Amino acid sequence: MTTILLRKGALTRQAILEHAARMASRVGLEGLTPDEMRRHAAAYRDRHGIPACDPLVEGVGPILAEIRRRFVDTVVKPALAAPRGEKRVRALFERWIEWPRSSGLAGCMFVALATELDDQPGPVRERLVQSQKDWLDVIANCVRTAVVEGDFRKEVDPEQFAHELYGIMLANHHAVRLLRDRKGVERTRRGFERLLEDARARPKARS
Amino acid sequence: MTTILLRKGALTRQAILEHAARMASRVGLEGLTPDEMRRHAAAYRDRHGIPACDPLVEGVGPILAEIRRRFVDTVVKPALAAPRGEKRVRALFERWIEWPRSSGLAGCMFVALATELDDQPGPVRERLVQSQKDWLDVIANCVRTAVVEGDFRKEVDPEQFAHELYGIMLANHHAVRLLRDRKGVERTRRGFERLLEDARARPKARS
Numbered sequence: 498m499t500t501i502l503l504r505k506g507a508l509t510r511q512a513i514l515e516h517a518a519r520m521a522s523r524v525g526l527e528g529l530t531p532d533e534m535r536r537h538a539a540a541y542r543d544r545h546g547i548p549a550c551d552p553l554v555e556g557v558g559p560i561l562a563e564i565r566r567r568f569v570d571t572v573v574k575p576a577l578a579a580p581r582g583e584k585r586v587r588a589l590f591e592r593w594i595e596w597p598r599s600s601g602l603a604g605c606m607f608v609a610l611a612t613e614l615d616d617q618p619g620p621v622r623e624r625l626v627q628s629q630k631d632w633l634d635v636i637a638n639c640v641r642t643a644v645v646e647g648d649f650r651k652e653v654d655p656e657q658f659a660h661e662l663y664g665i666m667l668a669n670h671h672a673v674r675l676l677r678d679r680k681g682v683e684r685t686r687r688g689f690e691r692l693l694e695d696a697r698a699r700p701k702a703r704s
Numbered sequence: 705m706t707t708i709l710l711r712k713g714a715l716t717r718q719a720i721l722e723h724a725a726r727m728a729s730r731v732g733l734e735g736l737t738p739d740e741m742r743r744h745a746a747a748y749r750d751r752h753g754i755p756a757c758d759p760l761v762e763g764v765g766p767i768l769a770e771i772r773r774r775f776v777d778t779v780v781k782p783a784l785a786a787p788r789g790e791k792r793v794r795a796l797f798e799r800w801i802e803w804p805r806s807s808g809l810a811g812c813m814f815v816a817l818a819t820e821l822d823d824q825p826g827p828v829r830e831r832l833v834q835s836q837k838d839w840l841d842v843i844a845n846c847v848r849t850a851v852v853e854g855d856f857r858k859e860v861d862p863e864q865f866a867h868e869l870y871g872i873m874l875a876n877h878h879a880v881r882l883l884r885d886r887k888g889v890e891r892t893r894r895g896f897e898r899l900l901e902d903a904r905a906r907p908k909a910r911s
Contacts, residue, residue: 611878611882615881615882625882626882626883626884629878629882629883630883656887656891657891657894657895660875660879660888660891660892660895661872661875661891661895661898663875663878663879664871664872664873664874664875664876664878664895665868665871666871667871667874667875667878668867668868668870668871668874669871671818671836671870671871671874672867672870674822675818675822675832675833675836676833676836676837677833680863681867684863684864684867684868685867687864688864688867688868688871691868691902695898695902
Protein backbone atom coordinates (compact mmCIF):
# COMPACT_ATOMS: atom_id res chain seq x y z
CA MET A 498 0.00 0.00 0.00
CA THR A 499 2.74 2.40 1.02
CA THR A 500 4.69 1.45 -2.08
CA ILE A 501 1.75 2.22 -4.34
CA LEU A 502 1.25 5.58 -2.64
CA LEU A 503 4.92 6.39 -2.95
CA ARG A 504 4.94 5.37 -6.60
CA LYS A 505 1.88 7.48 -7.23
CA GLY A 506 3.61 10.41 -5.52
CA ALA A 507 6.71 9.88 -7.61
CA LEU A 508 4.65 9.72 -10.81
CA THR A 509 2.81 12.90 -9.89
CA ARG A 510 6.07 14.64 -9.19
CA GLN A 511 7.53 13.36 -12.44
CA ALA A 512 4.51 14.55 -14.41
CA ILE A 513 4.71 18.04 -12.94
CA LEU A 514 8.45 18.24 -13.49
CA GLU A 515 8.08 17.18 -17.12
CA HIS A 516 5.31 19.69 -17.62
CA ALA A 517 7.48 22.45 -16.15
CA ALA A 518 10.44 21.50 -18.35
CA ARG A 519 8.21 21.36 -21.47
CA MET A 520 6.68 24.67 -20.60
CA ALA A 521 10.11 26.20 -20.04
CA SER A 522 11.37 25.06 -23.42
CA ARG A 523 8.13 26.03 -25.21
CA VAL A 524 7.60 29.53 -23.89
CA GLY A 525 11.36 30.00 -23.57
CA LEU A 526 10.83 31.44 -20.08
CA GLU A 527 9.88 34.82 -21.56
CA GLY A 528 7.93 36.76 -18.99
CA LEU A 529 7.62 33.79 -16.66
CA THR A 530 7.39 34.84 -13.00
CA PRO A 531 7.17 32.48 -10.00
CA ASP A 532 3.52 33.47 -9.73
CA GLU A 533 2.74 32.47 -13.30
CA MET A 534 4.76 29.34 -12.71
CA ARG A 535 2.53 28.49 -9.79
CA ARG A 536 -0.62 29.24 -11.74
CA HIS A 537 0.47 27.07 -14.69
CA ALA A 538 1.32 24.20 -12.37
CA ALA A 539 -1.97 24.55 -10.48
CA ALA A 540 -3.98 24.56 -13.72
CA TYR A 541 -2.09 21.47 -14.88
CA ARG A 542 -2.86 19.67 -11.62
CA ASP A 543 -6.53 20.59 -11.80
CA ARG A 544 -6.81 19.37 -15.38
CA HIS A 545 -5.31 16.00 -14.49
CA GLY A 546 -6.91 15.61 -11.06
CA ILE A 547 -3.53 15.57 -9.34
CA PRO A 548 -3.69 16.31 -5.59
CA ALA A 549 -2.17 19.56 -4.34
CA CYS A 550 1.51 19.71 -3.51
CA ASP A 551 3.89 22.68 -3.59
CA PRO A 552 3.96 23.63 -7.26
CA LEU A 553 6.76 26.15 -6.80
CA VAL A 554 9.15 23.66 -5.31
CA GLU A 555 8.03 20.87 -7.66
CA GLY A 556 8.15 22.89 -10.82
CA VAL A 557 11.05 25.24 -10.29
CA GLY A 558 13.96 22.77 -10.45
CA PRO A 559 14.22 22.51 -14.24
CA ILE A 560 13.52 26.22 -14.60
CA LEU A 561 16.37 27.05 -12.22
CA ALA A 562 18.73 24.85 -14.23
CA GLU A 563 17.72 26.65 -17.42
CA ILE A 564 18.17 30.12 -15.91
CA ARG A 565 21.53 29.16 -14.49
CA ARG A 566 22.65 27.98 -17.94
CA ARG A 567 21.54 31.30 -19.44
CA PHE A 568 23.31 33.31 -16.76
CA VAL A 569 26.56 31.47 -17.40
CA ASP A 570 26.21 31.99 -21.18
CA THR A 571 25.22 35.66 -21.18
CA VAL A 572 27.02 37.00 -18.08
CA VAL A 573 29.82 34.79 -16.77
CA LYS A 574 31.49 33.47 -19.94
CA PRO A 575 31.62 36.74 -21.91
CA ALA A 576 32.86 38.64 -18.83
CA LEU A 577 35.64 36.12 -18.22
CA ALA A 578 36.79 36.74 -21.79
CA ALA A 579 37.75 40.32 -20.80
CA PRO A 580 41.41 41.09 -19.91
CA ARG A 581 42.48 40.11 -16.37
CA GLY A 582 42.26 42.71 -13.60
CA GLU A 583 39.95 45.69 -13.14
CA LYS A 584 38.70 45.39 -16.73
CA ARG A 585 37.36 41.93 -16.03
CA VAL A 586 35.67 43.07 -12.80
CA ARG A 587 34.07 45.88 -14.77
CA ALA A 588 32.96 43.45 -17.47
CA LEU A 589 31.25 41.31 -14.81
CA PHE A 590 29.41 44.37 -13.54
CA GLU A 591 28.35 45.50 -17.03
CA ARG A 592 27.08 42.06 -18.04
CA TRP A 593 25.34 41.63 -14.71
CA ILE A 594 23.51 44.94 -14.81
CA GLU A 595 22.29 44.00 -18.30
CA TRP A 596 21.11 40.56 -17.13
CA PRO A 597 17.45 41.34 -16.45
CA ARG A 598 17.23 42.53 -20.07
CA SER A 599 19.61 40.04 -21.69
CA SER A 600 18.01 37.09 -19.87
CA GLY A 601 14.69 37.65 -21.62
CA LEU A 602 12.96 37.06 -18.26
CA ALA A 603 10.55 39.31 -16.41
CA GLY A 604 12.82 40.71 -13.70
CA CYS A 605 15.52 38.70 -12.00
CA MET A 606 14.34 35.17 -11.32
CA PHE A 607 17.20 34.63 -8.86
CA VAL A 608 15.97 37.45 -6.63
CA ALA A 609 12.38 36.20 -6.86
CA LEU A 610 13.42 32.65 -6.00
CA ALA A 611 15.79 33.75 -3.23
CA THR A 612 12.91 35.48 -1.46
CA GLU A 613 10.50 32.62 -2.07
CA LEU A 614 12.84 29.90 -0.91
CA ASP A 615 14.94 31.51 1.83
CA ASP A 616 12.90 29.81 4.57
CA GLN A 617 11.97 26.64 2.66
CA PRO A 618 14.56 23.91 3.15
CA GLY A 619 14.89 21.39 0.36
CA PRO A 620 16.87 20.44 -2.73
CA VAL A 621 15.74 23.42 -4.83
CA ARG A 622 16.81 25.87 -2.14
CA GLU A 623 20.16 24.06 -1.90
CA ARG A 624 20.67 24.34 -5.64
CA LEU A 625 19.80 28.02 -5.56
CA VAL A 626 22.23 28.65 -2.68
CA GLN A 627 24.93 26.77 -4.55
CA SER A 628 24.43 28.83 -7.71
CA GLN A 629 24.59 32.08 -5.69
CA LYS A 630 27.77 30.97 -3.92
CA ASP A 631 29.32 29.95 -7.24
CA TRP A 632 28.60 33.40 -8.59
CA LEU A 633 30.08 35.12 -5.51
CA ASP A 634 33.17 32.92 -6.00
CA VAL A 635 33.49 33.99 -9.63
CA ILE A 636 33.41 37.65 -8.55
CA ALA A 637 35.89 37.09 -5.70
CA ASN A 638 38.27 35.26 -8.05
CA CYS A 639 38.21 38.12 -10.55
CA VAL A 640 38.95 40.54 -7.71
CA ARG A 641 41.82 38.33 -6.55
CA THR A 642 43.23 38.45 -10.07
CA ALA A 643 42.93 42.23 -10.06
CA VAL A 644 45.03 42.29 -6.88
CA VAL A 645 47.65 40.02 -8.46
CA GLU A 646 47.70 42.25 -11.56
CA GLY A 647 48.35 45.28 -9.34
CA ASP A 648 45.09 47.02 -10.28
CA PHE A 649 43.71 46.64 -6.75
CA ARG A 650 45.45 47.11 -3.40
CA LYS A 651 46.68 43.93 -1.77
CA GLU A 652 44.61 44.67 1.38
CA VAL A 653 41.40 44.25 -0.62
CA ASP A 654 39.28 41.35 0.68
CA PRO A 655 37.85 39.62 -2.42
CA GLU A 656 34.90 38.04 -0.56
CA GLN A 657 34.04 41.38 1.03
CA PHE A 658 34.16 43.02 -2.41
CA ALA A 659 31.87 40.33 -3.85
CA HIS A 660 29.43 40.73 -0.95
CA GLU A 661 29.29 44.50 -1.40
CA LEU A 662 28.91 44.26 -5.15
CA TYR A 663 26.00 41.91 -4.60
CA GLY A 664 24.36 44.55 -2.40
CA ILE A 665 24.88 47.19 -5.08
CA MET A 666 23.06 44.99 -7.59
CA LEU A 667 20.24 44.16 -5.17
CA ALA A 668 19.75 47.89 -4.53
CA ASN A 669 19.64 48.39 -8.31
CA HIS A 670 16.93 45.76 -8.61
CA HIS A 671 14.96 47.32 -5.77
CA ALA A 672 15.24 50.87 -7.13
CA VAL A 673 14.51 49.99 -10.75
CA ARG A 674 11.90 47.25 -10.38
CA LEU A 675 9.97 48.28 -7.31
CA LEU A 676 10.50 52.02 -6.95
CA ARG A 677 10.73 52.72 -10.71
CA ASP A 678 13.49 55.17 -9.74
CA ARG A 679 14.75 56.80 -12.94
CA LYS A 680 18.03 57.56 -11.23
CA GLY A 681 18.37 53.97 -10.01
CA VAL A 682 20.89 52.76 -12.58
CA GLU A 683 22.95 55.95 -12.27
CA ARG A 684 23.11 55.51 -8.47
CA THR A 685 24.11 51.89 -8.96
CA ARG A 686 26.96 52.95 -11.24
CA ARG A 687 28.13 55.55 -8.73
CA GLY A 688 28.10 52.94 -5.96
CA PHE A 689 30.16 50.60 -8.13
CA GLU A 690 32.68 53.36 -8.97
CA ARG A 691 33.06 54.08 -5.25
CA LEU A 692 33.71 50.38 -4.61
CA LEU A 693 36.34 50.34 -7.39
CA GLU A 694 37.90 53.59 -6.18
CA ASP A 695 38.38 52.17 -2.68
CA ALA A 696 39.83 48.94 -4.05
CA ARG A 697 42.21 50.56 -6.50
CA ALA A 698 45.94 50.85 -5.97
CA ARG A 699 46.06 54.62 -5.42
CA PRO A 700 48.41 56.59 -7.58
CA LYS A 701 46.95 59.76 -5.96
CA ALA A 702 48.55 58.86 -2.64
CA ARG A 703 51.94 59.12 -4.26
CA SER A 704 51.49 62.74 -5.38
CA MET B 705 -27.36 42.56 -12.39
CA THR B 706 -24.00 44.30 -12.62
CA THR B 707 -24.72 46.05 -9.34
CA ILE B 708 -25.40 42.75 -7.58
CA LEU B 709 -22.21 41.26 -8.96
CA LEU B 710 -20.20 44.29 -7.89
CA ARG B 711 -21.74 44.25 -4.42
CA LYS B 712 -20.99 40.57 -4.12
CA GLY B 713 -17.38 41.26 -5.16
CA ALA B 714 -17.13 44.05 -2.62
CA LEU B 715 -18.54 41.82 0.13
CA THR B 716 -16.10 39.05 -0.73
CA ARG B 717 -13.24 41.49 -0.63
CA GLN B 718 -14.44 42.93 2.65
CA ALA B 719 -14.75 39.44 4.19
CA ILE B 720 -11.21 38.52 3.18
CA LEU B 721 -9.79 41.82 4.40
CA GLU B 722 -11.51 41.44 7.75
CA HIS B 723 -10.28 37.89 8.05
CA ALA B 724 -6.72 39.02 7.30
CA ALA B 725 -6.91 41.82 9.84
CA ARG B 726 -8.34 39.47 12.50
CA MET B 727 -5.69 36.90 11.76
CA ALA B 728 -2.97 39.56 11.94
CA SER B 729 -4.15 40.75 15.35
CA ARG B 730 -4.69 37.20 16.65
CA VAL B 731 -1.43 35.54 15.64
CA GLY B 732 0.37 38.86 16.06
CA LEU B 733 2.11 38.30 12.70
CA GLU B 734 4.63 35.97 14.36
CA GLY B 735 6.16 33.76 11.72
CA LEU B 736 3.70 34.88 9.07
CA THR B 737 5.18 34.66 5.57
CA PRO B 738 3.44 35.69 2.34
CA ASP B 739 3.11 31.99 1.58
CA GLU B 740 1.32 31.24 4.84
CA MET B 741 -0.75 34.33 4.26
CA ARG B 742 -1.83 32.94 0.92
CA ARG B 743 -2.58 29.53 2.40
CA HIS B 744 -4.70 30.99 5.21
CA ALA B 745 -6.65 33.12 2.76
CA ALA B 746 -7.15 30.17 0.38
CA ALA B 747 -8.42 27.94 3.22
CA TYR B 748 -10.77 30.69 4.35
CA ARG B 749 -12.17 31.05 0.82
CA ASP B 750 -12.66 27.30 0.47
CA ARG B 751 -14.48 27.09 3.81
CA HIS B 752 -16.88 29.85 2.82
CA GLY B 753 -17.25 28.95 -0.84
CA ILE B 754 -15.80 32.29 -1.96
CA PRO B 755 -14.57 32.30 -5.57
CA ALA B 756 -10.84 32.63 -6.19
CA CYS B 757 -9.25 36.07 -6.35
CA ASP B 758 -5.72 37.13 -5.54
CA PRO B 759 -5.39 36.41 -1.83
CA LEU B 760 -2.02 38.10 -1.55
CA VAL B 761 -3.23 41.42 -2.86
CA GLU B 762 -6.54 41.15 -1.02
CA GLY B 763 -5.15 40.10 2.30
CA VAL B 764 -1.90 41.96 2.51
CA GLY B 765 -3.18 45.54 2.89
CA PRO B 766 -3.93 45.45 6.63
CA ILE B 767 -0.83 43.36 7.26
CA LEU B 768 1.34 45.94 5.51
CA ALA B 769 -0.17 48.72 7.62
CA GLU B 770 0.60 46.75 10.79
CA ILE B 771 4.22 46.04 9.76
CA ARG B 772 4.76 49.65 8.83
CA ARG B 773 3.51 50.73 12.26
CA ARG B 774 5.92 48.30 13.92
CA PHE B 775 8.84 49.48 11.79
CA VAL B 776 8.20 53.09 12.76
CA ASP B 777 7.93 52.16 16.46
CA THR B 778 10.97 49.87 16.71
CA VAL B 779 13.34 51.38 14.12
CA VAL B 780 12.50 54.93 13.05
CA LYS B 781 11.37 56.61 16.27
CA PRO B 782 14.10 55.29 18.60
CA ALA B 783 16.79 56.07 15.99
CA LEU B 784 15.56 59.63 15.57
CA ALA B 785 15.96 60.08 19.33
CA ALA B 786 19.75 59.72 18.90
CA PRO B 787 21.90 62.90 18.72
CA ARG B 788 21.93 64.66 15.32
CA GLY B 789 24.72 63.80 12.86
CA GLU B 790 26.71 60.60 12.36
CA LYS B 791 25.42 59.17 15.64
CA ARG B 792 21.86 59.29 14.35
CA VAL B 793 22.85 57.68 11.03
CA ARG B 794 24.55 54.93 13.02
CA ALA B 795 21.47 54.52 15.21
CA LEU B 796 19.34 54.04 12.08
CA PHE B 797 21.71 51.35 10.89
CA GLU B 798 21.81 49.55 14.26
CA ARG B 799 18.02 49.56 14.65
CA TRP B 800 17.55 48.50 11.05
CA ILE B 801 19.95 45.54 11.22
CA GLU B 802 18.06 44.36 14.32
CA TRP B 803 14.69 44.73 12.61
CA PRO B 804 14.20 41.12 11.40
CA ARG B 805 14.63 40.07 15.05
CA SER B 806 12.92 43.01 16.75
CA SER B 807 9.92 42.85 14.38
CA GLY B 808 8.96 39.38 15.61
CA LEU B 809 8.37 38.39 11.98
CA ALA B 810 9.89 35.55 10.02
CA GLY B 811 12.43 37.40 7.90
CA CYS B 812 11.82 40.82 6.45
CA MET B 813 8.27 41.15 5.20
CA PHE B 814 9.18 44.27 3.19
CA VAL B 815 11.71 42.31 1.12
CA ALA B 816 9.25 39.45 0.62
CA LEU B 817 6.49 41.83 -0.45
CA ALA B 818 8.80 43.90 -2.64
CA THR B 819 9.66 40.82 -4.66
CA GLU B 820 6.06 39.59 -4.78
CA LEU B 821 4.58 42.91 -5.82
CA ASP B 822 7.25 44.52 -8.00
CA ASP B 823 5.42 43.57 -11.20
CA GLN B 824 1.87 43.71 -9.82
CA PRO B 825 0.35 47.16 -10.19
CA GLY B 826 -2.31 48.12 -7.68
CA PRO B 827 -2.99 49.95 -4.44
CA VAL B 828 -0.99 47.57 -2.23
CA ARG B 829 2.08 47.95 -4.42
CA GLU B 830 1.63 51.72 -4.30
CA ARG B 831 1.46 51.66 -0.52
CA LEU B 832 4.56 49.49 -0.35
CA VAL B 833 6.48 51.81 -2.69
CA GLN B 834 5.38 54.79 -0.61
CA SER B 835 6.59 53.21 2.62
CA GLN B 836 9.96 52.36 1.03
CA LYS B 837 10.36 55.91 -0.31
CA ASP B 838 9.43 57.35 3.09
CA TRP B 839 12.14 55.24 4.68
CA LEU B 840 14.73 56.31 2.10
CA ASP B 841 13.72 59.92 2.83
CA VAL B 842 14.24 59.41 6.56
CA ILE B 843 17.75 58.09 5.89
CA ALA B 844 18.57 60.90 3.45
CA ASN B 845 17.35 63.52 5.93
CA CYS B 846 19.56 62.13 8.69
CA VAL B 847 22.51 62.21 6.29
CA ARG B 848 21.68 65.82 5.39
CA THR B 849 21.71 66.67 9.09
CA ALA B 850 25.10 64.98 9.45
CA VAL B 851 26.40 67.25 6.67
CA VAL B 852 24.99 70.32 8.40
CA GLU B 853 26.55 69.20 11.69
CA GLY B 854 29.92 68.93 9.96
CA ASP B 855 30.23 65.17 10.54
CA PHE B 856 29.96 64.44 6.80
CA ARG B 857 31.56 66.24 3.86
CA LYS B 858 29.32 68.74 2.11
CA GLU B 859 29.80 66.91 -1.23
CA VAL B 860 27.94 63.87 0.16
CA ASP B 861 24.74 63.16 -1.78
CA PRO B 862 22.13 62.14 0.84
CA GLU B 863 19.94 60.21 -1.65
CA GLN B 864 22.97 58.35 -2.97
CA PHE B 865 23.97 57.47 0.60
CA ALA B 866 20.44 56.19 1.33
CA HIS B 867 20.42 54.13 -1.87
CA GLU B 868 23.77 52.54 -1.04
CA LEU B 869 22.80 51.86 2.57
CA TYR B 870 19.70 50.13 1.28
CA GLY B 871 21.92 47.87 -0.85
CA ILE B 872 24.09 47.07 2.16
CA MET B 873 21.01 45.93 4.07
CA LEU B 874 19.65 43.91 1.15
CA ALA B 875 23.01 42.14 0.86
CA ASN B 876 22.82 41.44 4.59
CA HIS B 877 19.40 39.89 4.16
CA HIS B 878 20.60 37.81 1.22
CA ALA B 879 23.74 36.59 3.00
CA VAL B 880 22.08 35.84 6.33
CA ARG B 881 18.69 34.51 5.23
CA LEU B 882 19.46 32.68 2.01
CA LEU B 883 23.16 31.81 2.17
CA ARG B 884 23.26 31.34 5.98
CA ASP B 885 26.64 33.07 5.75
CA ARG B 886 28.06 33.28 9.29
CA LYS B 887 30.21 36.21 8.22
CA GLY B 888 27.22 37.99 6.68
CA VAL B 889 26.59 40.49 9.47
CA GLU B 890 30.31 41.22 9.86
CA ARG B 891 30.57 41.95 6.12
CA THR B 892 27.52 44.17 6.35
CA ARG B 893 29.13 46.15 9.17
CA ARG B 894 32.33 46.53 7.19
CA GLY B 895 30.37 47.79 4.19
CA PHE B 896 28.61 50.32 6.39
CA GLU B 897 31.89 51.51 7.93
CA ARG B 898 33.30 52.02 4.43
CA LEU B 899 30.22 54.06 3.50
CA LEU B 900 30.67 56.20 6.65
CA GLU B 901 34.40 56.55 6.07
CA ASP B 902 33.82 57.91 2.56
CA ALA B 903 31.15 60.31 3.78
CA ARG B 904 33.09 61.62 6.76
CA ALA B 905 34.76 65.01 6.84
CA ARG B 906 38.36 63.79 6.61
CA PRO B 907 40.75 64.99 9.27
CA LYS B 908 43.39 62.76 7.61
CA ALA B 909 43.51 65.03 4.58
CA ARG B 910 44.67 67.89 6.77
CA SER B 911 47.75 66.06 8.06
